[in-house]
Amino acid sequence: SIRPLSENGLGIFVVSTFDGDHLLVKATDQAAARRFLVEAGHTLL
Template sequence: MKLKRVGGDFTVCKLSALSDLAGFQQESGFWFLGKTDEELSLVCETSVVPEKTVEREDGFQAFRIEGVLDFSLIGILSKLSAVLADNGIGIFAVSTFQTDYILVKKENYENALKLLDAAGYTII
């Protein structure tokens, strides 16, 4: 399985309302918005974080599982996260219709990719 680096620095934000996105640069290269009955979260490039955030956690870098993942595939994310968890590296995962994105803290990023490479993943 191939893992592709996603360039840039990322931030995970908690917002109070959709109106907090006023002025947000939606044309930026990467952002993901999630809303549940309990919270509103935004993952975006650090350079475009909205002015209004309730909380934010900076310092992430990302990679994605390359290609389109079929919904019948089982355990892909759990196997990746197990390799990293076994080595003390936490993740923040974002899933889209096609694939999964893994964000790790910047200071763990290169080590995470080395560990995954050693576990048989191809890093591109």
């Protein structure tokens, strides 16, 4: 879910491929995006 990012005002670009889905965020938003996603229960690789 991208909800944690959009609710916190972060812009995202979603890419969906056969192998998986990818969320792209600005480099300056990376730390905040990681924090919001982890707090929402997502696992990041």
